[in-house]
Amino acid sequence: MSMENIIANPSEHLLEIAILATAILFLLFSVGWLFYRRTKVTPITLQDEKPKPIAKPWFERLDEGLSRTRSALREGLAGIFSGQKTLTQGMLDNLHEILFRADIGVKTVDKLIESVRQAKALPEDSSLDTAKKAIYNKSLEFLEPSLNAKPLSNSKPLIILIIGVNGVGKTTSIGKLAAYFKSQNKSVLLCAADTFRAAAIEQLQVWGERLDVKVVAHQQGSDPAAVAYDSVKAATARGSDVLLIDTAGRLHNKQDLMKELEKIKRILAKDVPDAPHETWLILDATTGQNAFQQVQAFKSVADLSGLIFTKLDGTAKGGVLIGVSDEFKLPIRFIGVGEQAEDLRPFVAKDYLDKIFS
Ligand SMILES: Nc1nc2c(ncn2[C@@H]2O[C@H](COP(=O)(O)OP(=O)(O)O)[C@@H](O)[C@H]2O)c(=O)[nH]1
Numbered sequence: 528m529s530m531e532n533i534i535a536n537p538s539e540h541l542l543e544i545a546i547l548a549t550a551i552l553f554l555l556f557s558v559g560w561l562f563y564r565r566t567k568v569t570p571i572t573l574q575d576e577k578p579k580p581i582a583k584p585w586f587e588r589l590d591e592g593l594s595r596t597r598s599a600l601r602e603g604l605a606g607i608f609s610g611q612k613t614l615t616q617g618m619l620d621n622l623h624e625i626l627f628r629a630d631i632g633v634k635t636v637d638k639l640i641e642s643v644r645q646a647k648a649l650p651e652d653s654s655l656d657t658a659k660k661a662i663y664n665k666s667l668e669f670l671e672p673s674l675n676a677k678p679l680s681n682s683k684p685l686i687i688l689i690i691g692v693n694g695v696g697k698t699t700s701i702g703k704l705a706a707y708f709k710s711q712n713k714s715v716l717l718c719a720a721d722t723f724r725a726a727a728i729e730q731l732q733v734w735g736e737r738l739d740v741k742v743v744a745h746q747q748g749s750d751p752a753a754v755a756y757d758s759v760k761a762a763t764a765r766g767s768d769v770l771l772i773d774t775a776g777r778l779h780n781k782q783d784l785m786k787e788l789e790k791i792k793r794i795l796a797k798d799v800p801d802a803p804h805e806t807w808l809i810l811d812a813t814t815g816q817n818a819f820q821q822v823q824a825f826k827s828v829a830d831l832s833g834l835i836f837t838k839l840d841g842t843a844k845g846g847v848l849i850g851v852s853d854e855f856k857l858p859i860r861f862i863g864v865g866e867q868a869e870d871l872r873p874f875v876a877k878d879y880l881d882k883i884f885s
C-alpha cells in the first residue's frame with residue numbers, strides 16, 4: 528500500500544485515511560497543548576488562602592518537640608564525661624546539676640545518680656555511654672506506671688474528665704484528643720463545663736466546628752455540673768463513643784474546686800454509675816517544679832487516673848515526666864508537642880527516652 532495508491536483510489540482506502548487523519552490531528556493537538564502549557568502564566572495573588580500545612584509524621588514532631596531537652600542533656604552529659612577515664616565525685620555532682628536542670632526532681636535525680644555510681648563499678652570505665660545507659664534504664668523503671676497503664680474502659684460513652692490549673696492546655700488538649708479519637712473512628716462529644724469564662728466555651732466550640740464534633744454548652748456562669756449532666760444525656764442519646772469534659776482551672780480555693788469536682792462527679796454518676804471512667808490531669812511541662820505541686824493538689828481533690836503533659840516543645844525541662852512518674856506512680860496517657868491538632872499522641876515511654884537521651 529503506497530501513498531500513490533491511496534491518492535489514486537481514495538474510496539478503497541477509507542479506513543487507512545481515517546487512521547492517518549486521526550494520527551495527524553492527535554499530533555497537532557499534543558504540540559498545541561505543550562506550547563500552551565509552556566506559555567501559560569498562572570497569576571500569583573498575595574491574597575491567596577493560607578497554604579495548607581504539610582502534616583509531619585508524629586515521630587518527626589516528637590523529635591522536634593523534645594529537641595530542647597535532648598540538646599540540654601546531650602551537651603551537659605558530653606561536657607562531664609568526654610575524655611574522662613575514672614568517675615569522680617565531682618563528675619557525679621555535675622551530673623546531678625544537669626539532671627536537676629532538666630526538672631527531673633531532686634529525689635529522682637538522687638536515684639539516677641546512684642544508678643550511675645553502681646554502673647560504674649569498674650573505675651576505669653566511665654564512658655558517656657555507660658552513664659547514659661544507666662540513666663535510661665533507671666528512667667524506664669520510673670516510667671513503669673505508663674508502661675503498665677490499665678486499658679481504657681469499654682463503656683459507651685467513655686467519659687473522660689479533664690482537669691488542671693488555668694493555662695496548662697486543657698481546652699486545647701481536649702480539641703486534640705477529639706481529633707485523636709476521631710482518627711480512631713470513634714464518635715466524640717465535647718462538654719464545655721468550664722463555664723467560668725465565656726472565652727473558654729467559645730474556644731471549645733471553635734474546636735468543635737473545626738473537627739465537626741458536637742459541643743454541649745450552657746451560658747457563661749451557669750452550673751458546670753448541669754452542663755456535665757446534659758452532656759451525658761446527649762452522649763447516651765447520640766450513642767457517642769467518647770465524652771470529653773472540659774473544666775475550669777481555678778486552684779486558688781481548694782475547697783471550691785473540690786466541691787465543684789465532687790458535684791460534677793456525683794451528677795455524672797446519676798446516669799452512668801462508674802463515671803467518670805478517667806480523670807486526667809493536664810500539666811504544662813514548661814512550669815517545671817510546679818507540676819509536682821499541682822499533682823499533689825489535684826490528687827487530694829480528685830481520683831486521678833492519668834496525666835497529660837503539654838508544651839514539651841517549649842522547654843528544655845522535659846525531664847519532669849520522669850520525676851513526676853517516679854514520685855506519684857501515675858500513668859502518662861498523652862503528651863503534647865505543639866499547637867496543631869496532630870501534636871498530641873499517646874505517651875510511649877521508650878520513644879520519649881530514646882528522643883531525650885539520643
Ligand atoms: N506550644 C504548645 N502550646 C500549647 C500546647 N498545648 C496547649 N498550648 C497552648 O497553651 C495555651 C493555653 O491553652 P488552653 O487550652 O487555653 O489552656 P486551659 O486554660 O488549661 O484550657 C494556648 O495558647 C495553647 O495553644 C502544646 O503542646 N504546645
Ligand SMILES: [Mg+2]
Pocket residue numbers: 697698699721727773
Ligand atoms: Mg480552658
